[in-house]
Amino acid sequence: MRYIRLWLSLMRLSFRGAPVLTAVTLAVSVLDVFVVAGYAIAARHLVDTTVTGPASVAGLVALGVAVAFALTMVTRDMLFNLVGTVADRVGRLELNPRLHVAIAGIDGLEHLERQEYLDRVTVLRGAAGSLMRGCWGVVATVCGIGKLVVTVSLLGSVSPWMLALLAFAFAPILADARGQAAVARAEVRSAEDYRLQQDLFDLQVRPASGKELRLYGNGDRVARAQAEAWDHAVSQRVRARLAAGAWRFAGWAVFTLAFTGALALVVRQVEAGAGTIGQLVLTVTIAATLQQSAQAVVTTATDTAGVRRYVEPYLWLQDYVAEQRQEPAGTTPMPSRLDAGVAVEGVTYTYPGTTTPAVRHVDATFPAGTVTAIVGEYGSGKSTLVKLLCRFYRPGAGRVTVDGQDIAGIAMAGYRQGIAATFQDFGRFAVDYRTGVAVGDLPAFDDDDRVGSAIEAADAAGVVAALPDGVRTQLGKDLGGVELSEGQWQRTALARSSMRDAPVILVLDEPTASLDALSEQVVFERYASRSRRLASQNGAVTVIVSHRFSTVSTADQILVMHDGEIVERGTHTELIRLGGRYAEMFELQARGYENKEKKK
Amino acid sequence: MTRYVRRAVRLLRTLSDLGPGPTAAVVALLVVAALMPSGLAVALGLLVNAVESSAGTQGSGPAGVSAAAMLPLVGFAAVYLLGYFAESLVGPLEYLAVSRVDRAHRARVAQMVAEAPTLDLVEDADTQRMIREVEADPRMGFDRTPGQGALGQVRALAGLVGVLCAAAVLAVHAWWLPLVVLAPATLNRFLRNQQAVVITRHWQAAMSGEMHADVWRRATVDAGAGKETRVLGLAQWMTDRMQRHIREANTPLWRYVNRLVLDEWSQLLLVVVGLAPALLLVTLAAADGSGSLAVQATVLSAGTAVFQLLGSSGAAHRIAGGDAVLTTTAKLAERLRPTDGGGHGPRVPGRGLTASALSGAMPVVTFERVSFRYPGTERLVLDSLDLTVGGGENLALVGLNGSGKSTLVKLLCGLYRPTAGRILVDGTDLADLDPGAWRSRLAVIFQDFVHYPLSLADNVTLGHGTPDEALGRAVSQTGIARVVDRLPDGWRTPLSRSRDGGVDLSGGQWQQVALTRAWLAVERGARLLVLDEPTAHLDVRTEAETYERLAGLRGTTGSLLITHRLATVRSADRIVLLEHGAIVESGDHDALMRLDGRYAEMFRAQAQRFENDLSGSRGGTE
Secondary structure: OHHHHHHHHHHHHHHHHHHHHHHHHHHHHHHEEEHHHHHHHHHHHHHHHHHOOOOOHHHHHHHHHHHHHHHHHHHHHEEEEEHHHHHHHHHHHHHHHHHHHHHHOOOOOOHHHHHHHHHHHHHHHHHHHHHHHHHHHHHHHEEEEHHHHHHHHOOOOOHHHHHHHHHHHHHHHHHHHHHHHHHHHHHHHHHHHHHHHHHHHHHOHHHHHHHHHHOOOHHHHHHHHHHHHHHHHHHHHHHHHHHHHHHHHHHHHHHHHHHHHHHHHHHHHHHHHOOHHHHHHHHHHHHHEEEEEEHHHHHHHHHHHHHHHHHHHHHHHHHHHHHHHHHOOEOOOOOOOOEEEEEEEEEEEEOOOOOOOOOOEEEEEEEEEOEEEOOOOOOHHHHHHHHHOOOOOOOOEEEEOOOEEEHHEEEEHHHHHEEEEEEEOOOOOOOEEHHHHHHHHHHHOOOOHHHHHHHHHHOOOHHHHHOOOOOOOEEEHOOEEEOOOOHHHHHHHHHOOOOOOOOOEEEEEEOOOOHHHHHEEEEEHHHHHHHHHHHHHOOOOEEEEOOHHHHOOOEEEEEEEOOOOOEEEEEEEHHHHHHHHHHHHHHHHHHHHOOOOOOE | OOOHHHHHHHHHHHHHOOOOHHHHHHHHHHHHHHHHHHHHHHHHHHHHHHHHHHHOOOOHHHHHHHHHHHHHHHHHHHHHHHHHHHHHHHHHHHHHHHHHHHHHHHHHHHHHHHHHHOOHHHHHHHHHHHHHOOOOOOOOOOOOOHHHHHHHHHHHHHHHHHHHHHHHHEEEEEEHHHHHHHHHHHHHHHHHHHHHHHHHHHHOOOHHHHHHHHHHHHHHHHHHHHHHHOOOOOOOHHHHHHHHHHHHHHHHHHEEEEEEEOOOHHHHHHHHHHHHHHHHHHHHHHHHHOHHHHHHHHHHHHHHHHHHHHHHHHHHHHHHHHHHHHHHHHHHHHHHOOOOOOOOOOOOOOOOHHHHHHHHOOOEEEEEEEEEEEOOOOOOOOOEEEEEOOOOEEEEEEEEOOOOHHHHHHHOOOOOOOOEEEEEEEEEHHOOOOOHHHHHEEEEEEEOOOOOOOHHHHHHHHHHHOOOHHHHHHHOOOOOHHHHHHOOHHHOEOOOOOOOOOOOOHHHHHHHHHHHHHHHHHHHHOOEEEEEOOOOOOOHHHHHHHHHHHHHHOOOOOOEEEEEOOOOOOOOOOEEEEEEOOEEEEEOOHHHHHHHOHHHHHHHHHHHHHHHHOOOOOOOOO
């Protein structure tokens, strides 16, 4: 039932996106059913008029038969081109953007972080064309069944007994459906292996991974692992197809035997003088036609079976998006300046599929106009806390407030507009340099001054100066552009996050991990002054996550996290005096910079 | 004509990857399927003949059918059953055949890339576009692969056998009849084949636009980028952007397909022209008594078979696509051919030195006035650089972002060839060394080290076989045990979210995996350890432990450490500073601090805030 609704909705989409092409394709599909029947009828007429005469009429009918057959060739070829292109076009132009907006528009991150969800969205990202082909495959299957029914019904004119063949026509249809279900199951089962071999192939041919494979000389091993995964996937798929082939043959064998019996009936009728040879020719022609359309149905059905692999994720996405929409969306606007600040009140969050909370019972305030640093070893929950501030997750318990108001009640778009953030695993977008920065604030996308000062703020002017075409330089070597070094990418991401000019929450997650010492200092100073400016301008709070104690020591407050809890909090001086975890880690790093004689 | 033959031969040759048995089976089944229409034509002719001659007489055979009609009837059923049998079996076999051919093809492509003499050839944009074209992975739903091409070719040839047979059936009735039917049928096929070739060309032209679209296809499902795109509200914007690329890339193809659909009248005409005269002739002959209904039925059946068998457009597209892939593959092979160029003599693998003679010793690598620029660019990344690395020395390389440190590492590994100057390993030019032997003496962590979508164990040991006590020692050298403890299935846990039971690690955990990988290489005899920013994402404690162990290698293994955390290079035997493509400062920490140059400036920049604190006062500028 859901499948029917799915195919109908895709067909509606096709009509909306390419009305003419879709209508023509559907029309030709239906026409094909009748063209085939028409040819069979014409063939019977030809034989009959040849016997009854006159010759001139028979000649005309012969011409008609040629035209009717030519039409079957034309419709077949047209369908091949039309179905391919309409599926391709609607898939790429209509379904693809809808899929991507749906995936990218989900407010949370869970679908990108949980294995079973990520699996599905990864499959879907390139599935638009296949889904549309699946939709047309269903049309082809329905038309194929229609052809079977129409042509066999034609035989009813020879003898009403022939209509009994209709019952036998279900043998191949049902047997095929059964076989195809097995194929579809095998496709789903082997999807993981298949994707693994794709990933392993990519490792072998992409330059970044290629250098390590060369160095460790493990290309052979990766190739072997790839071949194993491929074989594993393919052998399952071949086995399923063989089984489907056996079913198919069984179905058609039953039908052929019944059909031969019917043919014998016609022969007897003709020999008894009760029928014409034309009827005999009609019967045989229909048998031949059926065989050809059976082939066509099977070819498309095999495609459709492959498509089922995409259907489940697609339906899942629909449900998931619907479910997300059902959650009460906030409506209050995000304040454009903070008076009190941001507060985390008794927040606990456990990642779905895990049992240990990543953060538990965390209470913290981020007063307006202050800088807070969060430190801790990895796995301590500091990134999770930051993500909760960005509303990527909903707390399992407790709440996050902005000026006393639960952020769940604030409209998401406005809330996010109020944030400027840079993350440890920032995006590396292979576009021209300017675009990579300017997307940091879409309303200011065309503002060259803003882009320029964002680049300045991230100390990236030097990066741009070294690019062959300045800010217009395409990034990414495999797109014919320039490859940036890790530090240069990081500065690009920092520039991007500097685009927004009036955020009230600034998030910096390991902002300088890959920067050189001088850059780090420049960026640090510029960000510090930006924080101060925004703090006095609109009471903005800044949250820095860092392993570098040099970048956190000047913060107004420091939160030390361990195992999902805040274990120490205070200013740098207070924490050093406390002599706890923070002091210990700080000492460890500071020792490297001690300004005294080199140690032994 | 020869072009077609050459094309066919090249495609068919790929069937050697399938093996003789399956090839024979596929060919036999396809030929049987192709002979079916002729068989039916004959059976029909015989049946009509039998019925015609016995018309009006009550049948005497079983089921009231005359004995004369019985044989053709049984033949008819047999032909059908055989045909269905062939078709049912040929589908799975064809799938297997295509998979095997494509598997071998993909392995060849990977091999080609692996054997490319230098990495810059692989990095080249054209190379990557070609690889994408020939990767023969229908992930975008296209079936343009050598396997598809080869099987399309087999189908077309089997069809040709069927056509000849059908033509023979026609010729029995009149010798010229096949010519009347075949000429327009062949022309029709030729036109459709041309169309398939043009379509394939359009598909190739769309490749580069599709790669630009891929940037956003990937961004949608990337968790890291996903955080940014959400904060920035980019969902609609990046989709629009992707769509623009897709539309631009494919519009020519779609326009051409529109024309094809409108062009179908030519096919209508050609089929009518081919079939009508023959039908007309046999019909008139049957009508005036000089021919027979049996002949008419046979000619109708065999004539239409000729058109059908000359191959569907499907086969033509598969052939054109497979052929295009093989052509590009040949160009790619030419491009990546492992012979030397650029003024260097031909490389003699392993000349002068063998791996075994080298193992155990700590190599000394000397850069002699080495310059390097990336192909197609103007800027010299390295400019007459002189440097000696290794020999048990604990060397640190520092410099600003983009100063060429990572490039230097790639040159050291022999992944690039210098534009000018040379690199010597223990006095022998690196270009003359067997790359495999040289690389086995190195343990390297690149900044963008590989995240294998395999188990943790494989991630650590892939280069060096199964776990053994060397692994145990390597494990004890890094904090990896802590990572293992957190994994659901320990060492066997796949490190990829897209695998069943797989998990992804954090940046810091991945760095520990990479460190263990490098440490294992040292345990197995690598004597130069190169670490490019190995601890950027590690927490303080783990980082400190890592450097303590690194210091312990002194005297047994040379090391080259690249980092921006200058506290960690302080204890190096020697620190060199790379700027403007050359080494501008060299010495130990104290010497460089006394020199008061760029290094001192960088060190002070980082130390400053710590110093403020160490002196007891609250740091910062408030």
